[in-house]
Amino acid sequence: MIAGTIAALILLAYTYVGYPAAIGVLARMRPVRPPLPPPRERRISALLPVWNGGAHLREKLDSLLAQDWPPELLEVLVYCDGCSDDTEAVARAYAAEPRAAGRVRVFSSRERRGKPAALNALRELATGQLLLLGDVRQPLSPNAARALAHAL
Numbered sequence: 001m002i003a004g005t006i007a008a009l010i011l012l013a014y015t016y017v018g019y020p021a022a023i024g025v026l027a028r029m030r031p032v033r034p035p036l037p038p039p040r041e042r043r044i045s046a047l048l049p050v051w052n053g054g055a056h057l058r059e060k061l062d063s064l065l066a067q068d069w070p071p072e073l074l075e076v077l078v079y080c081d082g083c084s085d086d087t088e089a090v091a092r093a094y095a096a097e098p099r100a101a102g103r104v105r106v107f108s109s110r111e112r113r114g115k116p117a118a119l120n121a122l123r124e125l126a127t128g129q130l131l132l133l134g135d136v137r138q139p140l141s142p143n144a145a146r147a148l149a150h151a152l
Helices: 002-029 054-065 087-096 117-127 144-151
Strands: 044-052 074-081 102-110 130-133
Touching: 044 054, 044 117, 044 144, 054 074, 054 087, 074 087, 074 117, 087 102, 102 117, 130 144
Parallel strands: 044 074, 044 130, 074 102
Antiparallel strands: none
């Protein structure tokens, strides 16, 4: 009984004092260095599977095209997954605009296949070395593509 109590107290002390102290020592021994920029800028393919997201699509595409990344190294692939709203029309109209020409490609399926199937289909069509996966409802900050490339 006493041995169990002592073991529990030692474990508790290690959890609150020993572990943080060990992490602090290791952090000082091996400080984190900021990531180095990639030796060359890589092509990024932003994969965007969408189901009935017409209301959010334009804002999302704006945030993708506003990335702090060379425009010629960023492509956006939109997959309309059996949409029953105006998503496909919004996507195709956006892709036809001069600022998006050649940078935004739209694909569609008449029946809903699900997000994993849409991502797999887009992955096969992507030409980038890096894949940026996203959801239609959340716009990205302008440095998201650069942060992705520099994290690798």
